[in-house]
Amino acid sequence: xxxxxxxxxxxxxxxxxxxxxxxxxxxxxxxxxxxxxxxxxxxxxxxxxxxxxxxxxxxxxxxxxxxxxxxxxxxxxxxxxxxxxxxxxxxxxxxxxxxxxxxxxxxxxxxxxxxxxxxxxxxxxxxxxxxxxxxxxxxxxxxxxxxxxxxxxxxxxxxxxxxxxxxxxxxxxxxxxxxxxxxxxxxxxxxxxxxxxxxxxxxxxxxxxxxxxxxxxxxxxxxxxxxxxxx
Numbered sequence: 044x045x046x047x048x049x050x051x052x053x054x055x056x057x058x059x060x061x062x063x064x065x066x067x068x069x070x071x072x073x074x075x076x077x078x079x080x081x082x083x084x085x086x087x088x089x090x091x092x093x094x095x096x097x098x099x100x101x102x103x104x105x106x107x108x109x110x111x112x113x114x115x116x117x118x119x120x121x122x123x124x125x126x127x128x129x130x131x132x133x134x135x136x137x138x139x140x141x142x143x144x145x146x147x148x149x150x151x152x153x154x155x156x157x158x159x160x161x162x163x164x165x166x167x168x169x170x171x172x173x174x175x176x177x178x179x180x181x182x183x184x185x186x187x188x189x190x191x192x193x194x195x196x197x198x199x200x201x202x203x204x205x206x207x208x209x210x211x212x213x214x215x216x217x218x219x220x221x222x223x224x225x226x227x228x229x230x231x232x233x234x235x236x237x238x239x240x241x242x243x244x245x246x247x248x249x250x251x252x253x254x255x256x257x258x259x260x261x262x263x264x265x266x267x268x269x270x271x272x273x274x
Contacts, residue, residue, distance in 0.1 A: 115211045118219065121180055121193065128195035128204040129168040129175050138165040138177065138269075146268045153232065153264040156257045163265060174198050177266055183258040185212040185251040194259055196266045202227045205259060215248035218255055227259055232267040236260040 119127070125135055142150065142161040150158050160181075168175040176197040182189040188211035195203035205224045210216050217223065226242050235241045238249075238256045245252050266272055 119208045124193040124206045132168040134169045135166040150264045154261040156261040179262045183254040202230045215251035217245045217248045218251045232263040
């Protein structure tokens with residue numbers, strides 16, 4: 044049933060009722076606009092949630108701006124990881140390096156992974172004048188976000204430890220379990236270091252497990268091509 048002329052669906056005056064707020068808006072210095080529908084807009088990681096169809100003669104302000112929340116937890120700083128992974132070290136010397144195309148190709152061939160960053164973060168752990176090994180700080184994807192981790196490699200090319208520095212995913216942080224990370228201890232560039240082979244998976248954290256395992260394998264191959272590494 045159609046409403047009678049001059050009345051809207053709520054029983055209020057239609058055209059006549061709309062004139063009053065228009066007049067008030069003009070008196071207040073507002074510019075009336077036609078009712079319109081605004082959609083959810085994704086802008087650089089945020090979602091602006093706007094109003095739906097507006098019966099008002101002027102445009103309403105956004106009701107809510109809700110950023111996409113990413114869970115980020117820092118468990119260790121680089122300095123803390125250094126002390127944990129090389130407790131006997133008396134100092135750390137940064138080892139600035141950019142892999143040559145030939146070195147990057149050798150790493151990719153040996154590890155079966157892609158070298159994305161040819162400038163890895165590396166420190167040489169020292170006990171006085173004696174080199175103990177290298178500490179790498181690297182990032183891999185979990186499912187959607189980066190996982191930052193540290194890998195300690197001894198002077199003879201074996202894993203001395205793995206520590207998770209920053210974890211940004213909402214799931215899968217079981218990779219921080221010492222028992223899972225202990226699987227890498229003693230592994231070298233000639234070992235498989237492969238999920239489902241010599242590294243066991245964690246149900247519910249498969250992507251984090253796989254990508255961290257691939258990252259460790261890549262860094263072991265990286266360590267092997269660096270100057271001063273024992274063959």
